[in-house]
Each structure stands twice: as structure tokens, then as C-alpha cells.
Amino acid sequence: xxxxxxxxxxxxxxxxxxxxxxxxxxxxxxxxxxxxxxxxxxxxxxxxxxxxxxxxxxxxxxxxxxxxxxxxxxxxxxxxxxxxxxxxxxxxxxxxxxxxxxxxxxxxxxxxxxxxxxxxxxxxxxxxxxxxxxxxxxxxxxxxxxxxxxxxxx
Amino acid sequence: xxxxxxxxxxxxxxxxxxxxxxxxxxxxxxxxxxxxxxxxxxxxxxxxxxxxxxxxxxxxxxxxxxxxxxxxxxxxxxxxxxxxxxxxxxxxxxxxxxxxxxxxxxxxxxxxxxxxxxxxxxxxxxxxxxxxxxxxxxxxxxxxxxxxxxxxxxxxxxxxxxxxxxxxxxxxxxxxxxxxxxxxxxxxxxxxxxxxxxxxxxxxxxxxxxxxxxxxxxxxxxxxxxxxxxxxxxxxxxxxxxxxx
Numbered sequence: 001x002x003x004x005x006x007x008x009x010x011x012x013x014x015x016x017x018x019x020x021x022x023x024x025x026x027x028x029x030x031x032x033x034x035x036x037x038x039x040x041x042x043x044x045x046x047x048x049x050x051x052x053x054x055x056x057x058x059x060x061x062x063x064x065x066x067x068x069x070x071x072x073x074x075x076x077x078x079x080x081x082x083x084x085x086x087x088x089x090x091x092x093x094x095x096x097x098x099x100x101x102x103x104x105x106x107x108x109x110x111x112x113x114x115x116x117x118x119x120x121x122x123x124x125x126x127x128x129x130x131x132x133x134x135x136x137x138x139x140x141x142x143x144x145x146x147x148x149x150x151x152x153x154x
Numbered sequence: 155x156x157x158x159x160x161x162x163x164x165x166x167x168x169x170x171x172x173x174x175x176x177x178x179x180x181x182x183x184x185x186x187x188x189x190x191x192x193x194x195x196x197x198x199x200x201x202x203x204x205x206x207x208x209x210x211x212x213x214x215x216x217x218x219x220x221x222x223x224x225x226x227x228x229x230x231x232x233x234x235x236x237x238x239x240x241x242x243x244x245x246x247x248x249x250x251x252x253x254x255x256x257x258x259x260x261x262x263x264x265x266x267x268x269x270x271x272x273x274x275x276x277x278x279x280x281x282x283x284x285x286x287x288x289x290x291x292x293x294x295x296x297x298x299x300x301x302x303x304x305x306x307x308x309x310x311x312x313x314x315x316x317x318x319x320x321x322x323x324x325x326x327x328x329x330x331x332x333x334x335x336x337x338x339x340x341x342x343x344x345x346x347x348x349x350x351x352x353x354x355x356x357x358x359x360x361x362x363x364x365x366x367x368x369x370x371x372x373x374x375x376x377x378x379x380x381x382x383x384x385x386x387x388x389x390x391x392x393x394x395x396x397x398x399x
Contacts, residue, residue: 001356005193006358008197012195019191033180038382039169040173043162043166094249109377
């Protein structure tokens with residue numbers, strides 16, 4: 001036996017139908033949020049940022065790799081870290097199998113971190129990842145894009 | 155210049171903060187529904203089912219593989235599909251290997267079910283490079299008892315299904331070519347997740363969610379909700395080894 005409330009198929013179905021109505025309402029709001037998210041103004045990026053990558057130093061525009069959309073996961077791996085954040089690591093485990101599908105939909109998916117490139121590459125090899133992981137070392141990209149808690153330059 | 159409204163960093167931040175409030179509200183509502191989902195009654199599974207796995211015949215309890223929770227995704231791959239599983243389900247399943255270990259370590263066994271015979275599932279799994287256990291419900295009442303498949307008779311009696319079979323939109327005709335299944339057979343599979351718990355030797359059915367539901371979606375669709383440009387609604391799904399360029 002279990003401590004959880006048990007029931008008949010009929011009782012479950014009645015409770016499930018009630019929950020389904022609430023789930024549908026949540027979905028409706030979810031779709032509305034997705035529309036609002038797409039309505040945010042776009043902000044031109046005027047500063048020149050440089051990124052260290054496996055293929056040398058690249059600009060932000062270069063990171064798009066020929067596509068028109070760039071989605072970056074900012075991975076917690078600061079200059080002082082010996083290894084990447086475990087939670088970020090389990091999120092990153094999901095990226096490779098999905099990257100091919102995003103690519104086909106005009107989206108380049110990459111990760112960025114503040115640790116030096118060499119550290120990122122060693123960790124990437126250990127984890128068996130193949131996404132492009134760029135280092136922002138020496139750039140204020142993360143602070144400028146609010147992806148870091150470091151104090152902003154005044 | 156893009157057609158999209160552009161703004162200053164301050165404009166963006168103000169709009170972003172406004173959106174963040176709505177996102178937080180949605181998050182709270184989601185937590186509430188999560189609690190209600192967990193409060194659904196559990197139903198003891200009394201019937202004995204047997205499944206074909208890559209390691210021979212197994213019972214439902216054996217599919218738990220020693221853990222106390224079983225989460226299964228039902229991939230649309232019926233016995234009549236000549237060319238492989240539904241490409242959309244295939245895309246979704248591409249994401250499972252990334253979470254497999256992490257779920258297993260959290261007392262959840264993640265598997266996929268399909269109704270095609272096990273040798274075809276094993277071959278398709280190999281082609282896709284998947285590692286999760288892929289279990290066949292071929293010849294079992296299980297998918298019919300749990301709403302994962304429709305009998306021919308049931309399919310004929312559902313007006314929405316009958317309409318899709320009789321007057322299929324272009325994307326369904328394309329899907330039929332991709333799977334090598336006639337729609338009257340192909341649309342009898344129901345894609346979705348089904349969850350079970352196992353306690354003190356009893357297996358309980360706890361939850362089912364089927365398409366269309368945002369949870370029955372790929373991880374990349376979740377990411378695409380955050381990208382700037384919406385996808386055209388009729389974008390077809392392709393298996394990862396069949397993308398046109």
C-alpha cells in the first residue's frame with residue numbers, strides 16, 4: 001500500500017479533467033506571454049565585443065555563424081572556478097541533441113563563460129559536449145548584457 | 155534596419171521588467187498546478203501486462219528497473235508505419251539522452267513506448283543513436299487501456315480523427331509520406347507522457363498528458379520561445395538525419 005491517496009479510474013478521470021482545464025488556462029497565458037516576449041523592443045548593439053573561441057577571436061556578429069538568430073546560454077564558469085557549475089552542466093547536457101534542430105530553424109545555439117578558453121575546452125572535453133563554448137575573458141560583454149553579477153563599470 | 159520596433163537599453167529594460175512580473179505570476183500559477191498534479195489520486199494497476207524489450211519480456215513493474223517512478227513517452231510508431239516513427243516524436247526523443255542519467259539519479263526511470271514490434275524499434279533507436287530503453291507494446295492491451303492508442307473502431311468514431319483522415323491538410327499528407335503510414339492507421343497512436351509509481355510491490359498509474367499540450371514538446375521548441383523570430387506555423391518536422399540541407 002501507499003500513503004498517497006488512491007482512487008478508481010473514474011475518480012482519477014474526474015480529477016484529471018478538472019486539472020486539464022487549469023492546465024489549458026495556463027497554456028493560454030503561456031502563449032500570450034510568448035507573444036509579449038516577441039514584442040520587446042530590439043536594442044542595437046553598438047559596442048565592439050571580442051570573444052575567444054576554438055576558431056580564434058570572433059566578434060558578436062561572427063558568433064551567429066551565418067544564421068540570423070543567436071541564442072547564448074551563459075554558463076556559470078568564472079575565471080576562478082576549477083570546474084563548471086553542476087546545474088549549468090546538467091542544463092548543457094541537453095544542448096547538443098537539440099542544436100541540430102535549432103540550426104535548421106535559423107538559430108545558432110552556443111554557451112559563453114568568463115573563464116579563459118583553455119579551461120572551458122578542457123571541461124567541455126571531459127563532458128563530451130560539442131557546442132561552441134566561447135570565453136568572454138577580457139570583454140565586458142557579460143556585465144553589459146546583465147548576464148553577470150559583477151559590478152557594472154561606472 | 156529591421157521591421158521590428160527598436161529601442162534604447164532603458165526602453166528594453168522597462169519592457170523587460172514589466173514582462174518579468176507577468177512571467178513571475180505565471181511561474182506561481184505553474185507551481186500551484188504542479189501541486190494539484192501531484193495530488194491526483196493514484197490508481198492501482200491490477201491487470202498484468204507484458205512488454206517486449208531489448209532484454210526480453212518484462213512486466214510493468216520490471217520496467218521501473220529498480221526505481222520507484224516510471225516516466226514513459228509514447229512515440230507515434232505504430233505497426234503500420236513502414237518508414238519509421240513520427241518525425242516530431244523523434245525530435246522530442248532526441249532530447250532524452252541528455253536527461254536520462256539525471257532522471258535516473260533522481261529515482262525516475264525514463265523510457266519510450268511504441269506499438270511497432272521490438273526489432274523495428276531497436277533498429278530505429280540505433281539509426282537515431284538513442285540510449286534510453288525503448289519498449290514495444292506490440293500485441294498488448296496496454297496502449298488501448300491507457301489511452302495511448304485507438305482501435306480502428308474507436309478512430310472511426312472520433313469526428314476530429316475521421317475529418318483528418320478524410321480531408322487531410324497538406325502537412326498531414328507530408329507526415330504520412332514521412333512515416334509510410336496511411337493516416338487511418340497512423341493517427342491511431344496518441345503521443346504523450348504517462349507516469350507510474352511503484353510502492354510496496356504495487357504499481358500505480360498517476361498521470362497522463364497527451365498532445366496538444368506544451369509539455370508534449372521538444373526541448374528546442376522551449377528554446378525557440380525565447381528566440382526573436384516566430385516559426386511559421388506550418389514548419390514541418392524532419393528527423394535529424396533527413397533535413398533538406
